[in-house]
Amino acid sequence: EQIEQHSRKGEVYMRYDKVITPCEENRGLYNEDTGDYDDVGDIYNEPIIASVCDASDQTVKLVYGEMREGVLMIHVPTNDIDVKTDYIMYKGKKYRIDKRRNLRFKTTFIVSEVH
Numbered sequence: 001e002q003i004e005q006h007s008r009k010g011e012v013y014m015r016y017d018k019v020i021t022p023c024e025e026n027r028g029l030y031n032e033d034t035g036d037y038d039d040v041g042d043i044y045n046e047p048i049i050a051s052v053c054d055a056s057d058q059t060v061k062l063v064y065g066e067m068r069e070g071v072l073m074i075h076v077p078t079n080d081i082d083v084k085t086d087y088i089m090y091k092g093k094k095y096r097i098d099k100r101r102n103l104r105f106k107t108t109f110i111v112s113e114v115h
Contacts, residue, residue: 049077
């Protein structure tokens with residue numbers, strides 16, 4: 001008995017082989033005595049797997065209107081990322097979320113490095 005082989009020509013499979021950490025900025029409460037916010041530190045959520053690559057020149061120009069360095073395209077295999085996510089930590093660097101798309105089965109981010 002021969003096993004039928006299914007060929008999926010033209011399909012591209014995404015590799016979720018990187019780890020990112022969604023984070024929330026936490027300014028703390030306003031301190032009337034000092035006139036500033038108490039520094040309580042940011043909230044680092046559970047690390048999740050992702051596909052991370054450099055954004056294409058075409059995407060960078062479309063989103064920012066000019067060329068920029070340090071822009072990444074991040075795909076996450078779930079669409080239940082907390083909407084409170086303010087930035088993403090990746091390889092010890094902080095990336096601001098500039099564009100976010102919640103798709104049916106995944107979430108896509110376009111992020112830029114914060115210097």
